[in-house]
Amino acid sequence: MKDLPCEFCHQGDPKEIDMKMAHDGLLSNPSDYRVVDRTCGVCHYDIVLSSKKSLHATSAGIISGARWAWGAQNTKRAIYGTYNVRDTDKDIPSEHGALTNLNKLPRFNPKRPLTNRNHPVDDYLRAECLRCHVWSRGEERPGDYRASGCAACHVLYSDQGLYEGNDQAISKDRPGRPITHRITSKIPTFQCLHCHNRGDRIGTNFIGTMESDGYGAPWSRTAGAKGGKKLHGKYYNYLIPDIHYERGMACIDCHTQNDIHGDGNIYSKKEQAVEIECTDCHGTLTQKSTLYSSRGKRIPWIWEDKGKILLQGKIDGKIHVIPQIKEILNSNNDMAKTAMGIPGHLEKLECYACHAKWAPQCYGCHVQQDLSQKAKDWIESKRSADLSKAGERGYLAQSAFKWRETRSYLRWDDPTLGINSEGLVAPFIPGCQVIFTQIGPGSNSKFTNYVFTTSEGISGISSNPLQPHTIRKEARGCESCHSNKKALGLGTGTFIPQKNGIPIPFGLDQIVDENGTQLQSTSHDGARPFNREEMSKINRMGVCADCHKFxxxxxxxxxxxxxxxxxxxxxxxxxxxxxxxxxxxxx
Structure with missing residues (x-):
């Protein structure tokens, strides 16, 4: 890139001596998706084409999950994205969940009747949830500074968004600048955190942080001021990090190009789009890693040498020895050998069902829509002479309504378990647990603490499966699953929703009743709580703890x-x- 002239990317006319004429057609961010076809796409056509269809660009998972929970659509698959997108290559593997197209998310008009195409959830998405798609520059505040388009990942920003380079023409005091004016493929973990701090929170989880209840960290030495660092609009507690992060690995040391850029298909959910699995690197009980991903793609940064599977870190070049599951049976860890020796564990559980140390659980999201106030819309922009600026916060149209968010309570202890979309036991955390209030001009209530129902007739209070990205060598203890009502999905029975103004007859941490009847929705096809027979079997296995634990x-x-x-x-x-x-x- 150092051999390319400025105008190759930023355009304009360097031959002009008049500044205005020289800057005519100048692009402040050549990688913005509105202009990328004539910049990055000239050399990286296939990657640009794929990335526009990726979940990073479409936010199809966020949109379809919220719309399902709010009863705004009768399918868990995505119908809408941030913008219109179509797959025209005629290679659409529908058996893996691939879609032909997505339409742009509709706008909500409160003067029209409530329908599947005129629903307040779409306004909620536009005003709040869709800040992180890469067509947008995102929320410009500490922890969230980044660019739009390809530069959202490939141009690095610090948490404070300040320039640290040597170019005298770039201010070092004005936030919203990259660390240096440079493109890189060595993307560190902190860059991913600029977006992956909401929803599943897998970025903040990975480094061992979770937002506090709002009180903040200890006091500073300034009277009345908190001492904690506020990022992403929240204060954070520090927990134990994922062992991969602790050992010096970054997100890109596991996730492949197809995971991040997309594989050229349009998907509804991340489990359809992500190709890497734990066993791709760590092998199985019967064989070492094959060095290939679950989709049959060679993983070039891992290899075998003298009987060891090795990985080279993409950031620092450090060589890591990858432990192999097969080696556990030859270790001195009796508990591990016992757990791994139970066929049902290996056949029916995700590795992270046991090895995820903790998971963020944000219960009961209370949201209020105020129809008397307008707010920014993360997918509508005002006209700009420089098209590449359209994703910036200052260019967003004020075409959504004002929303406010609060929550009931937070937890990080052992999460609930259930069956994910691949038919395996996995952790479940609160999904779109929205209790909705709408007020109109003059504060007239339209909905008050209302919970929507899905098209399946299940409460829109939802919990979903996830990979928490909090992996530790030490697994959950037997009793944390086999002698734990919360792990079964039966909840703790501690939180009483009705007394807290929430019109549901079950706890926010309860996804199923003792008869196996599902109480909370999930937006992932095939995902569900344990049924009665499964809960009975798991409980029965609890007697193992009499010998193996006590x-x-x-x-x-x-x-x-x-x-x-x-x-x-x-x-x-x-x-x-x-x-x-x-x-x-x-x-």
Whole structure:
């Protein structure tokens, strides 16, 4: 890139001596999607074409999830995106969830009847939730500074958005500037956090942070001022980070180009778009990593050398040895060998069902729409002579209504479990748990603490499966799943919604009742809570803890292993158990 002249990207006319004429047609951000076809797309046509169809550009998952929970559409698949987009290459793998097209999200008109195409959820999305698609520059505040288009990732911004380079023409005091005027493919984790701090919060989770209840961190030495660093509009608590981050890895050390740029298809959900799986790098019980992704693509930054699977970090070049699941059976970790020796665990659970240390749980999002006040619209822009500025906050049209958000409470402890869209046990966290209030001119109430119902007749209070990105070597204990009502989806019974003004007969942390009846919706096809039979079986397995958790005397286990060996499979476990029972009866 250093050999390209400025005008190759920014355009304008360098031969003109009159500044106004020289700057005619100048693009402040050549990578903005409105102009990218004649800039980045000249050399990177395929990547640009794919990225415009990616979830980073369409926000199809956010839109379809919210609209489903609010009862605004009768399918969990995406219908709308940020803008009109169509896949015209005639290679549309619908079996993987790929779509032909998405239409631009409708506008809400409160003077018209409520319909699937005229719904307040669309205004909520436009005013609040859609700040992070890459057609937009996003919320310009500490932690969220970034550019739009390709530069949203490939041009780095600090949390404070201040320039740190040597170009005298760029202010170092005015926020909203990149760290340096430079494009890079070495994208550090902090760049991803500029967007991935809401919803699943996987970016902030990864580094071990979760927003506080609003009180903020300890006091500073200035009277009345808080000492915590406020990012993304929130104060944060510091928790244990993901082990990959702790070991020095970045997001791009796991996620592939197809994960980030898209693979050329239009998808509704991230599980359809993301190709990397834990076992792609860590292998299985029977074989080491094949060095290929779950979609059959070679992962070029991992390889095998002298029997070890290695990974080279893309940021610092550091070589990491990737532990292989197969090696666990040859380790000295008895609990790990016991857990891995249960076939059902490996066949029916996502790795992170056990190895996610914690997950953010933001229960009960109370939102208020004020029809008497206008607000910015994250997908409507005013006309600009410089098209590449249209994604900036200052150029957004005031065509949405004012919204305010609060929440009931936050947790980070062991999350609920359920079945994800791949049919595997995975953590579930609160999704679009919206309790909606609408006020009109003169503060006349239209809806007050209202909960929508999905087209399936289930409450729009929702919980969804996720990969929390809080992986640790130490897994959840047996009892945290097998002797835990919350893990089963039955909730804690602590929060009483009706007494808090929420018109639902179940707790915000309860997704199913004892009979296996689903209480909360999920916006992912195939995802669901445990049924009655599954809950009964998981509870029954709780008796394992009597031996494997509470008999902590190492002498006892040493004697048992000396007498009957180690039970590494279900068959061996049954044999050992019978031997111990018979021995006990004889004695």
């Amino acid at each position: 008999m902590t005397d190492p002498v006892i286990w040493k004697r048992i292993k000396k007498r009957v060996g180690s039970a590494q499979t279900r068959k061996l476990h049954t044999k050992v158990l019978k031997h111990l029972i018979i021995s006990d009866e004889n004695n």
